[in-house]
Amino acid sequence: MGPLELGVISLGVIVLLIYAGLYIPVVLALVSFVSVWLMRGNIDIAINLLTISVKDTVSDYNFATVPLFTMMGLIVSKAGLGRDVYEVANQIFRAIRGGLGIATVAANAIFASVTGSSIASASVFTKVSVPEMRRFHYGKRFAVGVVAGSSVLGMLIPPSVMLIIYAVVAEQSIGAMFLAGVVPGLLLATVFGFAILIMAWLAPRFVGGGHGEGGERTEPLISFREIMVKLVPVVLLILVVLGGIYGGVFTPTEAGAAGGLMAILIAAARRRLTLRSVWEALVETGHITATILFLIIAASTYSRMLGIAGLPTLFGEWMQSMDLNLAMMMAIYVLLLIVLGTILDTASIILVVVPLFLTAVEAFGADLVWFGIVTVIGAEIGLLTPPLGLSCFVIKSTIDDPSISLADVFLGALPFAAVMLVVLIFVIAFPQISLVLVR
Amino acid sequence: MPSEMRAEGPAETSMSGRLDGALNRVLAGMNAIGSIWILVLLVIINTDSFGRTLFNEPFTGVAELVELSLVAIVFLQLGDTIRLGRLTRSDGLLTILARRHPNVERVMRICFDLAGAALMALILIGAWSTMIHAIERGEYFGNEGLFVVPEWPVRVIVVIGTSVCLAKFLLSAWLLITGKPTGPARGAVAAGFEAD
Numbered sequence: 001m002g003p004l005e006l007g008v009i010s011l012g013v014i015v016l017l018i019y020a021g022l023y024i025p026v027v028l029a030l031v032s033f034v035s036v037w038l039m040r041g042n043i044d045i046a047i048n049l050l051t052i053s054v055k056d057t058v059s060d061y062n063f064a065t066v067p068l069f070t071m072m073g074l075i076v077s078k079a080g081l082g083r084d085v086y087e088v089a090n091q092i093f094r095a096i097r098g099g100l101g102i103a104t105v106a107a108n109a110i111f112a113s114v115t116g117s118s119i120a121s122a123s124v125f126t127k128v129s130v131p132e133m134r135r136f137h138y139g140k141r142f143a144v145g146v147v148a149g150s151s152v153l154g155m156l157i158p159p160s161v162m163l164i165i166y167a168v169v170a171e172q173s174i175g176a177m178f179l180a181g182v183v184p185g186l187l188l189a190t191v192f193g194f195a196i197l198i199m200a201w202l203a204p205r206f207v208g209g210g211h212g213e214g215g216e217r218t219e220p221l222i223s224f225r226e227i228m229v230k231l232v233p234v235v236l237l238i239l240v241v242l243g244g245i246y247g248g249v250f251t252p253t254e255a256g257a258a259g260g261l262m263a264i265l266i267a268a269a270r271r272r273l274t275l276r277s278v279w280e281a282l283v284e285t286g287h288i289t290a291t292i293l294f295l296i297i298a299a300s301t302y303s304r305m306l307g308i309a310g311l312p313t314l315f316g317e318w319m320q321s322m323d324l325n326l327a328m329m330m331a332i333y334v335l336l337l338i339v340l341g342t343i344l345d346t347a348s349i350i351l352v353v354v355p356l357f358l359t360a361v362e363a364f365g366a367d368l369v370w371f372g373i374v375t376v377i378g379a380e381i382g383l384l385t386p387p388l389g390l391s392c393f394v395i396k397s398t399i400d401d402p403s404i405s406l407a408d409v410f411l412g413a414l415p416f417a418a419v420m421l422v423v424l425i426f427v428i429a430f431p432q433i434s435l436v437l438v439r
Numbered sequence: 440m441p442s443e444m445r446a447e448g449p450a451e452t453s454m455s456g457r458l459d460g461a462l463n464r465v466l467a468g469m470n471a472i473g474s475i476w477i478l479v480l481l482v483i484i485n486t487d488s489f490g491r492t493l494f495n496e497p498f499t500g501v502a503e504l505v506e507l508s509l510v511a512i513v514f515l516q517l518g519d520t521i522r523l524g525r526l527t528r529s530d531g532l533l534t535i536l537a538r539r540h541p542n543v544e545r546v547m548r549i550c551f552d553l554a555g556a557a558l559m560a561l562i563l564i565g566a567w568s569t570m571i572h573a574i575e576r577g578e579y580f581g582n583e584g585l586f587v588v589p590e591w592p593v594r595v596i597v598v599i600g601t602s603v604c605l606a607k608f609l610l611s612a613w614l615l616i617t618g619k620p621t622g623p624a625r626g627a628v629a630a631g632f633e634a635d
Contacts, residue, residue: 018529019529019532020532020547021528021529021530021531021532021533021547021551022528022551022554023526023527023528023551023554023555024526024527024528024529025526025527026526026551026554026555026558029558029562030554030557030558030561033558033561047561047564047565048565050561050562050565051562051564051565051566051568051569054510054562054565054566054597055510055565055569058509058510058513059506059507059509059510060506060509061502061505061506063509064480064484064505064508064509067477067480067512068480068481068484071477071481249488249492250488251488253484253505254484254485254487254488256484257480257481257484257485257488258485258488260481261481261485279474282474282475282477282478283470283471283474285474285477286470286473286474286477286512286515286516286519287470287516287519287520287523287525289477289512289513289516290473290512290513290515290516290517290519290520291520291525291526291527293509293512293513294513294517294520294526295527297513343529343531344529345527347527348527
């Protein structure tokens, strides 16, 4: 058997073992190890592959962004910034039918600019906005669905850990990837908002909720001054982090460190921070960092294995020879992302699929920044679909209401997954949506 | 955080149970060191960038320190993520099997823990020689004359981290074989933090 056949078989074994439930980094590293051993007939080369991956992969200054942005997101969550933005958004949208849903989307879009992960968004807004929507008799599926759907904005609107992972894998600048996520993120949020309006009109029983009746819904909840107080910390963080990067003051890593420090100061100033909660945030940051970076280490053995087998090159030639145009290839790609999304989390999808497709996409002369945004949105659809919709699991495990089942969360999220797919098609068809701020 | 409480649990009387309890305390301790290290990174990166921007006095060698630190942090934290069942996996099939064929599920979990142990053993081989190499040759990071950090402490941490992961996987498999699983609750993934 030649290296090529071994490489193809390895891919099959990897999918099988992941589906069986073996730890994903263990699958990637172990299968790649065996595969390279067989290809080269020399175990030392295979051990060397692992050694180099462990030693060199995460020794990259840019990867410090992963713990730093994770920590910043966790601290602002604990400081209650999510609740603050939600209260403001609530004030603005509550006169509209479905307004609490739209407020959730808007608050998520803003909160996404100070946090790097969808998981943090999902857990914050499950606690903040689901009880509020339930109080006003919104449908339970809609209430959890809107939280699940809008939580994906966390990964698209910078800072975003997924955009960082893609940037490193595809050797793009983190700053460029962050910028490219802005317009698609805002577009997705806007389309979510209109989708809620349409749902409230077409399926009022699914959305539920009263509108305009009852005194407490029309009198202002919070004064203008309070609105300012609630928004200032978020604005400050955006200024420091994104302003710092694009003003040329900070590298992304420095922006992460400044943002983390700033988050601690804000939380302390609002007296919402105890030593205990900082410690919990740090421990959680450690777990998330280790999980992601170890996955990246394992994935680097995998992409080296693919390289040794010559798969990416062959794959590119094969795509060309089939007379596929870019649009057809992207259709296949998105389908693959969605299928993988049913068993893998977003980071794993990026790490497994991107090394395989990168050469082929480059051969078509497509823009790799654009390709990254497509990848992240496509993989994020998987966060909303069963059986492994991570956002949906987080919502189910955070929620206090036993009458809401996991199936309810998935069903509620379904319309939002459909909306994402539509937006993704637009992002693919019009690369300008992602590239307008970058190029 | 229900999964965090697992470290204590009811007093284990068996040898393997007590060993597991002791190992869990080591893992939690390493996690604490790694967590503090992240805070230290935050401080030195800020010191460097503010020092450079405001006083034109950069903190030399920050890039080298950060690069070495990341490897150390991963291997300090990895064991604890294994303990808490936070290592990424797709456990849909295992969850279904646990209900319908609990024995098949148990055998699969044992195999998976052993696969994890095998990977850690293989990483350990390379990490060990990297460490010996770094100590014997006095390898360092950075540019001589400007700023250098010795490489060996991080290489030692990688060896220790890989060893405890290996021990954790082996013990976890052994406890499953002898019928005293201490594995984390299913679905505990990514739900470990409180918000607001």
